[in-house]
Structure formats: structure tokens, C-alpha cells
Amino acid sequence: MADKVLPMREALRNALREEMIRDERVYVMGQEVGAWDGTHKVTRGFLEEFGARRVRDTPISEMVIAGAAVGSAMAGLRPVAEIMTINFAFVGMDAIINHMAKVRYMFNGQFKVPMVLRCATGWGNQATATHSHTPEPIFAHFPGLYVGMPSNARDAKGMLKAAIRDDNPVLFSEVIALYPKPGPVPEDPDFVLPIGKGDIKRPGKDVTIVSFGRGVEWSLDAAAALEKEGVDCEVVDVRWLRPLDTALIFESFKKTNRCVVVEESLPYYSFGSEIAAQIQEHMFDYMDAPVKRVSAMDVPLPYARDIELMALPNVQKVIAAVKEVI
Secondary structure, three states: OOOOEEEEEHHHHHHHHHHHHOOOEEEEEOOOOOOOOOOOOOOOHHHHHHHHOEEEEEOHHHHHHHHHHHHHHHHOOEEEEOOOOOOHHHHHHHHHHHOOOOOHHHHOOOOOOOOOEEEEOOOOOOHHHOOEEOOOOHOOOOOOOEOOOOOOHHHHHHHHHHHOOOOOOOOEEEHHHHOOEEEEEEEEOOOOOOOOOEEEEOOOOOOOEOOOOHHHHHHHHHHHHOOOOOOEEEEEEEEEEEOOHHHHHHHHHHHHHEEEEOOOOOOOHHHHHHHHHHHHEEEEEEEHOOOOEEEEOOOOOOOOOHHHHHHHOOHHHHHHHHHHOO
């Protein structure tokens, strides 16, 4: 089947719709997913197509959404629960961390939790400090919970389908700024990208740039600019923060001997810290320079537009980091 150019939200919608058609145990739930077509319009038209039994509008309570999804998954269904934006997931942390992530282990596999928690994520757009988060590394800290974050429409479809089909719980983060970005998407209903496998988005030989989500876009734009100056960057999109494809990162680093990590998240106790530690522990003999990190500034995100942009990563900050390591 040929690819079709779609914005990322439509790629996600197609993935979810195809899985609901394929498996009647799959249903969606969350605030406004039905009558309102979803806050980000990913579930547009689902209520009319699948009915109120499989498209469940919920109360405004993230603990209820996450807790009910865990219970129904344990009972044999395959819920895809939507959290309007990821900052609201903090309200449901007990259900997510103490139940969603741990039930299968604590019951020695007698119960499975085959569920997906979809969360819209990302900084910016003057949403202010309490609504501007990219906290995926926090969730990836906990064993038992898979964490995926696509950087483009194609990956979004293949990764979401894999998450829905898997028997383990998945926190699936979708960058709000990437929802309208178009890209080629396979129409094959069985197009699935494996969980825990990253991708080389751009081959290169001088510097490895490791990223995920929106950071991949900044990294690719920086690599294109640096190419004009004779610097050849390899861009690694990990796709999954857990399981993390360290083998792909190490393979790239062996070739380039230098690394820049780009993330939209905060700098302390972060994804960048983890990548730097992994490379130092396992690839020390290949290191020609310290690992450089590019992230958001260590502040609550300001409201004023100019200061907000100052606090966020961007292409120029990635370019500067690459120049430092070479």
C-alpha cells in the first residue's frame, strides 16, 4: 500500500480507529473524547462510528480515568485512555505509578494491564508554568511502564498501534506542537513499529545527536545548517524512553565519538543525564569529548512570549552545542 501524507493527529486517529476495528476489546475513554471529538480532535467521529459503549466520556478526574483504565485492562479489555495534557497526569500518579506500572509484577503475571495512556505534551504557546511540561523522563523512571514519544506522523501511527497491541501498560506522549505537522504515513492497517527500537533519522559521521519528540525536529534542522559548514551530524531518534535502545546509541557513538543530547524536558535528573551516564559507563574508550546536553532552562516556564522562547531549546542552541563538542 502507498503512503499518504497526513498530519500527526490524523495518523494517530487512523491508528486508533484501525485497532478498534481489529479488536473489539479496544475502547477509548477520557474527557471530551466522545461528544467533543477529543480536545485535540484525535477521536473525531469515533462516537458516531463506534457508539457510547466504546467511546466513553469521563468525569474531570485523572485519577478516575487512569484507575478505571487499569481495572478494565485487568478484567480483559484494552483501554486507550486520554489525558488532556500531561500535566494533568500528575493528579493520577497513584493509579499510574502504583497500579498501572506495578500490577503485572506484583501479581506475578496473573493479571496483565494491556492499556495505553495517551497524553498531549510539550512546552510553549504561552500556556504558563502549570500547563507547560515535558515530564516523560519522570514516568520512564519506573520499571513496568513503557514510555513512547513519536517525532513524526509515520512513527506516531506505527508506535501507537504497537502500544495498543502490547500486553504491557504504555504511557504514550504526543507533542502538541507536532499534531499539525504532515508526513508520509503507511495506509497498511498492520504497519507496526516495534516497541523499544529507535531510528537513525539522518546518518552522519562527525557527531551523534540523540533526541526524541520535538527535539528531533530541532536536531534535524540543526544538522541541515551544520552540513553547510562541513559538519556531518547523525540524528538518533530513540522513539521510546523505556525500553531505551541503548544499542543504537552506542553503535552511532562508536562511529562519531561525540554526542549531543537534545530534549524539550528540564535539565536536572533528566533524559540527557541518563544518556550521558550510559555513554560514560559503556563507551568511555570511544569518547573524544564530553557529552553536551541541550534542554529547557531550569525554571518554571514564563508566560511572556519572548522570555518563554528564551527558556526553551531551539535550533541555534543545538548548533552551538555541536560546535562545542567538535
